[in-house]
Amino acid sequence: MKRKLTLTIDDNLIEKSKTYAKKQQLSLSGLLENLLNHAVNKKEDLFVEKWDLIFSKIRHKTDNDLESMRYKYIKEKHLV
Numbered sequence: 632m633k634r635k636l637t638l639t640i641d642d643n644l645i646e647k648s649k650t651y652a653k654k655q656q657l658s659l660s661g662l663l664e665n666l667l668n669h670a671v672n673k674k675e676d677l678f679v680e681k682w683d684l685i686f687s688k689i690r691h692k693t694d695n696d697l698e699s700m701r702y703k704y705i706k707e708k709h710l711v
Contacts, residue, residue, distance in 0.1 A: 640648075645659075652662040692700070 648662065649659055652659045655662065657665070
């Protein structure tokens with residue numbers, strides 16, 4: 632079931648939103664509905680996904696790269 636909703640939005644944003652919606656072949660209502668659906672149904676990133684992203688940055692490093700990173704960390708830690 633759909634209902635009407637009245638919103639107060641800046642004039643400039645309304646015009647830009649209408650233009651964007653038209654380019655996407657959507658009505659302004661359809662665009663807002665899609666954006667709101669995405670916002671309220673967005674699931675929090677899983678713990679594993681967060682850590683996978685962090686470790687993916689070092690996954691393809693060579694031993695020399697990792698040793699350089701370790702040396703740099705120790706140097707900064709001990710202000711050498």
